[in-house]
Amino acid sequence: MTDLAVSIGAHEHRTTTSTIHPASGPAYHIWTIGCQMNQADSRRTAAALDALGFRQVARPEDADLVILNSCVVRQSAEDKVTGRLQSLRALKARHPGTALVLMGCLVGDVQTLRARFPHVDLFLRPSDVEGLLGWVSAQMTEATRPCAFSGYSTEQGLRTAASLGAPAPVSVGVTAMMGCDRHCTYCIVRLRRGPGRSRPPEEIVAEAEALVRSGAREVVLLGQNIDAYGRDLPERPTLASLLRQVHEIPGLLRLRFLTSHPADLEDEVIDTVAALPRVCPHFELPVQAGDDRILRRMGRGHRAADYLALVERIRGRIPDASLATDIIVGFPGETVEEFERTLDLLRTVRFDAVHVACYSVRPGTPAARLPDDVPQEEKERRRRAVEALQEQIVGEINARLLGQEVEVLVEEMHKGKWKGRTPSNKLVFFEHPDDWHGRLVRLRISRAGPWSLQGQMR
Ligand code: SF4
Numbered sequence: 087m088t089d090l091a092v093s094i095g096a097h098e099h100r101t102t103t104s105t106i107h108p109a110s111g112p113a114y115h116i117w118t119i120g121c122q123m124n125q126a127d128s129r130r131t132a133a134a135l136d137a138l139g140f141r142q143v144a145r146p147e148d149a150d151l152v153i154l155n156s157c158v159v160r161q162s163a164e165d166k167v168t169g170r171l172q173s174l175r176a177l178k179a180r181h182p183g184t185a186l187v188l189m190g191c192l193v194g195d196v197q198t199l200r201a202r203f204p205h206v207d208l209f210l211r212p213s214d215v216e217g218l219l220g221w222v223s224a225q226m227t228e229a230t231r232p233c234a235f236s237g238y239s240t241e242q243g244l245r246t247a248a249s250l251g252a253p254a255p256v257s258v259g260v261t262a263m264m265g266c267d268r269h270c271t272y273c274i275v276r277l278r279r280g281p282g283r284s285r286p287p288e289e290i291v292a293e294a295e296a297l298v299r300s301g302a303r304e305v306v307l308l309g310q311n312i313d314a315y316g317r318d319l320p321e322r323p324t325l326a327s328l329l330r331q332v333h334e335i336p337g338l339l340r341l342r343f344l345t346s347h348p349a350d351l352e353d354e355v356i357d358t359v360a361a362l363p364r365v366c367p368h369f370e371l372p373v374q375a376g377d378d379r380i381l382r383r384m385g386r387g388h389r390a391a392d393y394l395a396l397v398e399r400i401r402g403r404i405p406d407a408s409l410a411t412d413i414i415v416g417f418p419g420e421t422v423e424e425f426e427r428t429l430d431l432l433r434t435v436r437f438d439a440v441h442v443a444c445y446s447v448r449p450g451t452p453a454a455r456l457p458d459d460v461p462q463e464e465k466e467r468r469r470r471a472v473e474a475l476q477e478q479i480v481g482e483i484n485a486r487l488l489g490q491e492v493e494v495l496v497e498e499m500h501k502g503k504w505k506g507r508t509p510s511n512k513l514v515f516f517e518h519p520d521d522w523h524g525r526l527v528r529l530r531i532s533r534a535g536p537w538s539l540q541g542q543m544r
Contacts, residue, residue, distance in 0.1 A: 111139040112226075112235035115149035119166055120157025121275075122344070123213070123308050124190055126259035128155050130215050138222065140235075146177060149184060150234035151222065156190035158274055161446045167192050171203050178205040183234035185225065187218060191278040194450070207233075212279045213264045254300040256497045256524045257340075257507075260293050261285065262328060263309030267317075268347065270374075271385040271456075272414065274448035275310060284309075284316050287323050287331055294332050303524045304340040304495055305332060312343050313350035326358040333362045339526060340495055340509065344370035348396055349387040353403075360404050366509040367404045368438075371396075372412035376431030377424035380417050385452070390431055397435050408510035410439035413472055416465030417445045418456035425468050432475055438483060438510060440476040444469050477536045484512070484534040491530050494541065496522040513538040 114135050118128040131153065132142060146152045152174065156167040171188065178186055189210035193199065196209045210217050225233045265280040266273075294305045307328065309315055316323035325343065333341055341364050346355075348371060359365045371393075375381050378389045400407050413428060432440065444465035447458050460468075494506035494514045503515040504522050515538060516529055529541030 111141050112150040113143045113148055114140045114151040114153065115143050115146045116153045116155065117146070117170060118155040119163055120155070120159065120190065122259045122306065123261055123264075123310070124155050124157060126261050126308055127189070127213050127215060128153075129258070130261075131155075131218060134215060134219050135222070138219070138226070146174060146184075151185045151187065152177075153187045153189065153218070156188060156192035158191045158278070158448065160443060161448075164192065171206070175205050181234070185233045185235070187221075189214060189218065191275055194278055213261065254297045254302040256302060256495065257304040257306060258297050258302040259306045259308045260290055260297065261309070262290050262307040262325075262343075263312060263315045266310040267314060268311055268387065269385050269452075271383065271452040272417065272445065272448065274451055277450055279310060282309075282311065282314050282318055284314075284319050284323075286319065287316075287328050290328065291331050291335070294338070295335050298335050298337045301524060303338065304342065305335075305338060307332065307341070307343040309343075310345065311347045311350060313346050313352065313355065324352075324354065326352070326354040329355070329358050329362060329365055333364055338364060341365045342368060342511075346371045347387075348373065348393045351396060353399065356400055356403050359407075366511065367407045368410070368509065368511045369400060369407060370410050373431065373435075374412060374414050375417065375420070375424070376428035377420070380420050380424050383419065383453075383456070384414075384417060390427065394431070394434060406510070408438040408512075409435065410441070410511070411435075411437050413440055413442040414445050415442060415468035415472060416460035418453060418458055418460070420445075420460055425471075429471065429475055432472065432479065436479050436483065437476065438480060438512070440472060442469050442472040442476075481536040484536060484539060487512075487531045487539060488534050489531065491528055491544075492539075492541065494527050494529055496525055496527055498523065508539075514541045515539070516541040516543065518543060 116128050116132055118124050136142070140151065143149050154167060154170055157163040158167070174186060178184060185207045186205060187208045187210065188199070188203070188206050190212050193209045193211050199206070199209055208218070208221055226235055263282060263284045265282045266276045267282045268276065270276065290307070297305065313325055315325040315328060329341065329343065332338070346369055351371065359367055373393050374384055374386060376390050381389060397409065400409070415425060415428070444462070445458070445460070447454050492508045492514065494508055496504050496506035498505055500515070503517050505513065505515055506527070507513060514529060527543065530544055531539050532542045533540035
């Protein structure tokens with residue numbers, strides 16, 4: 087997966103309600119939290135519901151179908167989902183016809199969930215968009231069902247949908263692989279998403295082509311452990327071959343992939359990133375800890391030295407490669423000295439981005455059997471130490487960009503400024519009266535802080 091990645095870094099925790107498209111027909115509302123893969127699943131769900139003639143609304147109160155796409159990678163994410171589920175109880179009591187669907191990583195033991203949240207109509211495992219559509223279609227064609235959209239004509243819906251042409255975001259995630267075959271001991275995502283299942287390359291290319299036709303300019307190939315892509319398919323395609331295929335889509339300006347695993351990232355992928363101009367030289371490469379005993383207890387399958395050797399190989403081949411990582415602090419049994427080795431590794435590698443999280447026990451994982459013996463205040467102290475060190479490092483890295491010219495893919499207008507990213511995934515803001523949405527622009531960096539850059543057109 088990402089590793090926690092999907093959870094933690096690229097996986098920053100995001101809560102979103104997707105773009106709203108006007109139309110008639112039954113109304114749906116999607117609430118999404120968690121990783122980019124959840125975001126991609128919600129986008130696919132929304133596109134499929136639009137095609138059935140549904141229209142998206144911003145408030146659950148206005149919807150006939152409410153979908154919560156959940157995340158449990160950390161306790162804080164799980165609490166947000168359960169809080170949301172509780173608050174929807176009253177809505178369901180007022181409007182029993184509103185269908186409530188829970189999907190995503192909270193859906194493990196359905197029987198227990200059903201007892202806890204009896205007002206939920208359907209529980210679906212992560213990424214089961216097809217399951218959702220099958221259920222929705224069955225409700226629509228059966229007029230006697232209690233759902234508000236039962237008896238609704240799909241033909242009428244499809245006619246409505248034909249008039250819609252939802253524009254894709256400039257940067258869009260496309261799921262290449264679901265699940266993971268690794269056994270990181272802290273990871274709940276692996277338990278919920280199951281073993282690795284790759285989508286056939288033609289299916290991924292077709293989805294990416296459709297998105298580019300709808301306005302996307304950057305595709306991000308997603309997988310919990312994207313480097314394992316294709317190992318379960320009969321033709322054994324590889325991430326490198328997939329990158330080469332998607333790279334050729336006309337109109338695509340940039341291609342990214344995440345999340346990598348240090349024990350699975352192959353030299354062929356590094357060479358492919360180096361060779362293909364539209365593949366961004368950016369690696370999301372979680373290390374999680376800098377101490378070998380902790381890495382072993384985490385079941386990561388690599389040592390700190392292996393990781394450092396891999397970073398050297400990447401930088402030897404792609405000198406300007408940018409690297410992001412995920413760190414967990416306060417794993418069971420982690421001593422102060424062992425934690426210091428994580429700081430040493432950060433000083434050695436000098437990452438462009440570090441996503442750090444305090445260890446949080448996830449019931450059902452092997453690590454949950456270990457005593458959670460690092461006190462919460464100490465976990466927080468370690469988290470702040472990582473953040474402070476990283477702020478200093480990335481501040482120095484970014485300061486070197488001052489006065490340099492960078493290429494930015496512009497994603498959107500944000501508080502009166504255009505916002506985009508460099509190939510190295512750095513956020514850049516600039517002001518300009520023209521419409522730069524979805525276009526590449528060359529900017530000279532005029533201000534550089536640790537979290538973002540300001541640019542000017544020459
Ligand atoms: S088992 Fe490890 S590699 Fe797989 S999804 Fe979990 S953290 Fe990522």
